[in-house]
Amino acid sequence: MPVPVSVTNPKGVGLQGAKASVLATEGPFARLVVKNAESGQQGMQAAAPTQDQPATSAAALDQSAVEVSNLGFSYPGIDGRPIPGFPPVVEGASFKLLPGQRCLLIGPNGAGKTTVLKILGGKHMVPKGSVRVLGQSPFHDTQLTGSGDLSYIGGNWERDIAFAGYSVPLQGDFSAASMINGIPDIDSKRRQRLIEVLDIDPDWRMHTVSDGQRRRVQICMGLLKPFKVLLLDEITVDLDVLGRADLMAFLRQECEDRHATIIYATHIFDGLESWPTHVLYLAHGKVQVFQPASEIPELQEGKLLELVDRWLRQEKAERKAKQAQQKAADMTDDGEALDMASWSNGWAPGRMTSSLRDSSNTVMRM
Numbered sequence: 001m002p003v004p005v006s007v008t009n010p011k012g013v014g015l016q017g018a019k020a021s022v023l024a025t026e027g028p029f030a031r032l033v034v035k036n037a038e039s040g041q042q043g044m045q046a047a048a049p050t051q052d053q054p055a056t057s058a059a060a061l062d063q064s065a066v067e068v069s070n071l072g073f074s075y076p077g078i079d080g081r082p083i084p085g086f087p088p089v090v091e092g093a094s095f096k097l098l099p100g101q102r103c104l105l106i107g108p109n110g111a112g113k114t115t116v117l118k119i120l121g122g123k124h125m126v127p128k129g130s131v132r133v134l135g136q137s138p139f140h141d142t143q144l145t146g147s148g149d150l151s152y153i154g155g156n157w158e159r160d161i162a163f164a165g166y167s168v169p170l171q172g173d174f175s176a177a178s179m180i181n182g183i184p185d186i187d188s189k190r191r192q193r194l195i196e197v198l199d200i201d202p203d204w205r206m207h208t209v210s211d212g213q214r215r216r217v218q219i220c221m222g223l224l225k226p227f228k229v230l231l232l233d234e235i236t237v238d239l240d241v242l243g244r245a246d247l248m249a250f251l252r253q254e255c256e257d258r259h260a261t262i263i264y265a266t267h268i269f270d271g272l273e274s275w276p277t278h279v280l281y282l283a284h285g286k287v288q289v290f291q292p293a294s295e296i297p298e299l300q301e302g303k304l305l306e307l308v309d310r311w312l313r314q315e316k317a318e319r320k321a322k323q324a325q326q327k328a329a330d331m332t333d334d335g336e337a338l339d340m341a342s343w344s345n346g347w348a349p350g351r352m353t354s355s356l357r358d359s360s361n362t363v364m365r366m
């Protein structure tokens with residue numbers, strides 16, 4: 001049974017006509033080449049354009065691809081407003097990435113990584129000024145995803161289906177080729193390259209593939225269009241070591257050759273030291289570290305895992321201390337716990353539901 005996919009606009013329909021993705025092939029770029037040749041200047045130069053690699057003007061390389069300014073976000077409660085007493089999931093986050101930069105997004109479970117990526121991918125509405133992708137608001141300016149300039153790959157290819165169950169994986173007796181070839185206006189060389197990089201057998205039947213094989217097809221579909229900004233939410237978790245290494249090499253090349261910008265959230269760090277140009281560490285919904293990789297000694301020394309281990313242990317200790325403080329605050333004067341925690345509301349089709357602590361429908365047990 002086919003189900004929708006977690007790839008933004010896989011068919012590239014919609015505002016496809018508004019192809020803002022065609023970048024200048026002369027003018028500023030040509031002037032920069034002449035200027036650099038004259039001054040003998042070293043440093044970042046726009047790559048010469050080829051059929052697969054559109055030229056990027058020097059001015060475009062200086063403009064931020066992703067800009068987040070004092071971003072705050074709370075998931076709404078049942079009345080559509082932030083739940084009173086709950087801290088925002090993301091608070092005061094600011095960072096900026098230029099074309100060509102690759103950012104590793106790190107943080108403990110529940111830190112807000114997926115939420116940030118979804119906001120950047122236009123899946124949650126936030127004030128226009130707080131998030132700009134390619135100079136536009138990803139939620140409001142839908143041509144960003146419609147054109148394929150902004151691509152988000154995350155989650156599993158599954159959804160809840162009535163009478164079939166929860167988290168039903170995408171399956172159906174159709175081939176991987178029929179999915180991949182079903183996307184219009186794709187450069188055939190790029191498609192073939194991705195099939196090779198991801199080691200996809202076009203004859204795979206989607207109802208008999210393994211999780212990792214299904215993931216490869218999902219990733220392929222998300223990468224078919226030559227994106228300018230790519231958001232990856234732990235998509236390598238099912239891939240074997242070789243598949244992951246080949247994919248990371250491909251993504252790196254996309255940034256170096258086409259000046260694409262990538263944010264990659266992951267919990268798997270082996271072999272990643274030389275991949276990012278930037279590292280963003282998120283904890284408690286706040287940006288704790290945002291630094292160029294060149295300024296992080298542990299990355300130069302191949303000790304990314306040790307660094308993350310230290311960060312996470314520190315975060316855990318802070319979290320435990322905060323919880324202990326909260327517990328103490330919840331005690332009555334005679335030392336009894338005031339139970340304001342979640343309260344079972346019974347079953348709604350197949351699922352337990354509950355009221356949240358301090359939410360508007362909190363049930364207080366006395």
Ligand SMILES: Nc1ncnc2c1ncn2[C@@H]1O[C@H](COP(=O)(O)OP(=O)(O)OP(=O)(O)O)[C@@H](O)[C@H]1O
Nearest residue numbers: 075076089107108109110111112113114115116267
């Ligand atoms: N739809 C939602 N409604 C309410 N709260 C949510 C929702 N989705 C996530 N949250 C909460 O927001 C917080 C951040 O979740 P998020 O999924 O962004 O974290 P994460 O850093 O991606 O975690 P992980 O590493 O486990 O994937 C968590 O406390 C989570 O419970």
